[in-house]
Amino acid sequence: MLELHNMEYSYPGADRAALVDVSLRLEKGECLGLLGANGAGKTTVLSLIAGLLQPDSGQVVCPGSGNIGLVPQTLAFHTRLSVQENLELFADLYRLKGPRRQQRMQRMIEATRLEGLLKRRAGQLSGGQQRRLNVAIGLLQPAELYLLDEATVGIDSLNRHHVLQAVRELINEGETVIYTSHYLPEIEQVADRVLLLAEGRVQLDAPLHMQQPKRVYIRWPVQMPLAIERFMNTHATQWQHAADGLLQAELADEASWPQLLRLLAEQDDAPLHLEYRQPGLEELYLRASGGQL
Amino acid sequence: MRLLALMRTEWRLAWRDPHAMGVLFVMPALFVLIMAHAMSGIIRTDLPPLQLAVEVPVSSPASEFFLAALQAQLPDSSLQSDDPVVDARIRLPDDFDDKLLDTPHQGPTLSFAAASDTLQRARIRNAVILALAQTRLAAFLLDSGLLDEREPLSSRLQHVQEQTESRLPEYQILSSGSLAASANAGQLSVPAWLIFGMFFIVLPMSSRLQQEFQSGILLRLRVIRLAPLLLLVGKLLPYSLLNLIQFAALLALGCFILPLTGLPALELHGSWQAYVLLAMCITLASCSFGVLISALARSSEQALLLSAGSNLMLAALGGIMVPKSMMPAAMQQLAELSPMGWSQDAFLTLLVGQGSVADILPACGSLLLFALVCALTGTFLLRHRLRNTLWTSQN
Numbered sequence: 001m002l003e004l005h006n007m008e009y010s011y012p013g014a015d016r017a018a019l020v021d022v023s024l025r026l027e028k029g030e031c032l033g034l035l036g037a038n039g040a041g042k043t044t045v046l047s048l049i050a051g052l053l054q055p056d057s058g059q060v061v062c063p064g065s066g067n068i069g070l071v072p073q074t075l076a077f078h079t080r081l082s083v084q085e086n087l088e089l090f091a092d093l094y095r096l097k098g099p100r101r102q103q104r105m106q107r108m109i110e111a112t113r114l115e116g117l118l119k120r121r122a123g124q125l126s127g128g129q130q131r132r133l134n135v136a137i138g139l140l141q142p143a144e145l146y147l148l149d150e151a152t153v154g155i156d157s158l159n160r161h162h163v164l165q166a167v168r169e170l171i172n173e174g175e176t177v178i179y180t181s182h183y184l185p186e187i188e189q190v191a192d193r194v195l196l197l198a199e200g201r202v203q204l205d206a207p208l209h210m211q212q213p214k215r216v217y218i219r220w221p222v223q224m225p226l227a228i229e230r231f232m233n234t235h236a237t238q239w240q241h242a243a244d245g246l247l248q249a250e251l252a253d254e255a256s257w258p259q260l261l262r263l264l265a266e267q268d269d270a271p272l273h274l275e276y277r278q279p280g281l282e283e284l285y286l287r288a289s290g291g292q293l
Numbered sequence: 294m295r296l297l298a299l300m301r302t303e304w305r306l307a308w309r310d311p312h313a314m315g316v317l318f319v320m321p322a323l324f325v326l327i328m329a330h331a332m333s334g335i336i337r338t339d340l341p342p343l344q345l346a347v348e349v350p351v352s353s354p355a356s357e358f359f360l361a362a363l364q365a366q367l368p369d370s371s372l373q374s375d376d377p378v379v380d381a382r383i384r385l386p387d388d389f390d391d392k393l394l395d396t397p398h399q400g401p402t403l404s405f406a407a408a409s410d411t412l413q414r415a416r417i418r419n420a421v422i423l424a425l426a427q428t429r430l431a432a433f434l435l436d437s438g439l440l441d442e443r444e445p446l447s448s449r450l451q452h453v454q455e456q457t458e459s460r461l462p463e464y465q466i467l468s469s470g471s472l473a474a475s476a477n478a479g480q481l482s483v484p485a486w487l488i489f490g491m492f493f494i495v496l497p498m499s500s501r502l503q504q505e506f507q508s509g510i511l512l513r514l515r516v517i518r519l520a521p522l523l524l525l526v527g528k529l530l531p532y533s534l535l536n537l538i539q540f541a542a543l544l545a546l547g548c549f550i551l552p553l554t555g556l557p558a559l560e561l562h563g564s565w566q567a568y569v570l571l572a573m574c575i576t577l578a579s580c581s582f583g584v585l586i587s588a589l590a591r592s593s594e595q596a597l598l599l600s601a602g603s604n605l606m607l608a609a610l611g612g613i614m615v616p617k618s619m620m621p622a623a624m625q626q627l628a629e630l631s632p633m634g635w636s637q638d639a640f641l642t643l644l645v646g647q648g649s650v651a652d653i654l655p656a657c658g659s660l661l662l663f664a665l666v667c668a669l670t671g672t673f674l675l676r677h678r679l680r681n682t683l684w685t686s687q688n
Contacts, residue, residue, distance in 0.1 A: 052516070070513055072513065074512075075508060076508050076509035077510065093514070093517060095294065
């Protein structure tokens, strides 16, 4: 559906490359969560995909019509037009006609809960309502690929829920989406895969819901008992004891977990915190980005 | 479909922008009314009555004749004003009667009030000279027996007036170029502020485009591969139509509203085709200038400063604020550099010179050339800028 091959890009006059050897492959119906700190290269990737920039080297392969639906971070509509007039304008610009036009407009209005606001001037809407209109205009376009850049920034949780639901519906219908956000729970909610960028390089490209090995999380009141550390040396494939007192470990096999429980029960003190679960996106992100969020 | 959608949107946005409407219609209309009244004090076709005090130390038939002749020259003015502040005092000499036929002749003494202007002084001086000449002619005719002393004063005056006055056939020479000197207040003010208002189309045009750059609307349009030329045409056509409406509305103000305020109505001489041609040339020049300013400005603040600043400069240079006829020769030459000056010249050619389409062709040619240069430069710069519109909000 969309392939980026070894893309390199430097902005004119910049002292370092914005992107270095970035490759990715996105299948139809897939949603990619694009993550990275400010300046990591997310916007550059989106700009190259949208054709706003040409790579210095490498290639973007986007088969089909090449139509891209865009939801920029800024509110890209006319504030002196009503919600209906804005949607009509962009429907004309997207060359939507006839029943398909009506059907698509109706669908976006319903998905973004704008039914009761159609006659209102866009400039008179609340911040959350304006965000919903911004998303509706972007998703109104029949496209091969949708790019959503911080689509929910600055809005309350209810409005965020509405926007994410609209995006999720789009993905469920087989549309392909690249979604950037600083809110990791949002990415977990909509994305199938994550691509983490740091300083223009891909740090992580992984399916979000793959079976990550379970990890043990233990926090001890004062000093971690030596017996526990010895246990980890023999039963964990990797483990670390962070400065904040939290011990994280990946056990070699699940059978070690009951042994660990028995060992913990033999100790004089009880642990403050004990978990055995798959790591979340935030932990993956922090680990891959070296702590930058 | 896309072009129609863009035009419809631009049209709606312009009419819903109260600032744009204020700048395009309210501001020039107010300027027309205020400046036409202000100019009417300087450029008058009906001269105001004067307050004079004629002092006659020794009354005589000759002094009575002089007073009657002077009153005939200044029919609305008062010669024996009780007002303590008069425009001038005219004192006849004690021996006025005796020395009328002397050569050289010593006439009455004129004392002007400090506030009386050059025009008033010249008017009084001319009236006194003519009345004095008629009085002296009457004395000569009496002395020669050609005028009967027993005739009533009015009859004698009429006789002398017939001897001294000639019919002067007057014709208006159709002309073009700088005719500001012979225009009245309405003929100067209406076109001047109409042109100024039309060129102010630059302000909403450039401000809107900056907002679209900053909001990300143009980014959206770029991603859907909308041709920059289509975008420009979609903006230019509605603003051109708005310019033409301004032209018609402000001319109508001059023709129908100005007389209600006590000033003469603007009379539209010449063919309607000439006015249509002129309206289209000014529209093309102002909208193309708008494209150039839109391309040069990098923010709404810059758009405001560049639009207002350049318009004020062109207006000051082009004889909009001060008529060219009141400028020194060097400034009048500078005025030839301003498209507002060319527009004003063409307007006066029609209104004052009663010119035709052919007479305004040179001015229209200059306006079209200006439009072409602005449009080409502006389009080139805008295309470049649109091509470099990046994802971020700051472009």
